[in-house]
Amino acid sequence: MTTAFTVTTRVTPTGPVLEYSGELDVAGAPAALAAIEKLTVLPGQQLVMDMTGLLFCDSSGISTLIAARNVTLAADAGIALAAVPHQLSRSLDLIGLADFFTTYPTTADAHAAWGTGPPAGA
Template identity: 35%
Template sequence: MAADAHGTGGGGGHGFTAELSRRGPIAVVALSGELDHDGPQPLRDAIGQALAGGAARVLVDCTGLEFCDSTGLNTLLQGRLDALAAGSTLELAGIRPAVARLFEITGAGTLFTVHDTLPEEAG
């Protein structure tokens, strides 16, 4: 399925996109670029659309995510809460070392199911 939500963040030319696709009851949100204070809205929109579409599981593919600051982390944490409220889950996959460090420092990594790579059923 083609992307349902995407966009670019402003500031400094560091584009950010969040592309939503569906694989049955699983929604995959593929991130690319730098998720910072200039551009969390595409991620919010993609998670919102996935949940509104009844996704039983939202997998956030972070393999293309080059950077994430506290705004991005808060957006993911809010998405996790929104998913729980909708009876769904929000899981992360393919986190790069630089981004993983933010999750380690803050302890937020313990709140998510984190996969080394995108699970086969979502591929």
């Protein structure tokens, strides 16, 4: 049984947060991409992708993470992943993308780190 993918967007003082839940696969990727395309990320802000509710992520989902990173880089902004599930963390490591994203245990941790300025390389 699959769990439908949902994405919720909210705005914080440091930038937008995308909250993912369910299964980010070929069926959920279009919704994830649509949410990314609707984002307004300003220079100096940080997009946080909160994965607390994410149950599964395949290559289609990983492609959407890369698309989000491209949007933030084009906006002269940063990106962070929060609460990355172990399976996704392992997949990112195996395909050589572990250092492609800054990760934090929680969205609050990502916001706190950004409050001290962008991490090196962001």
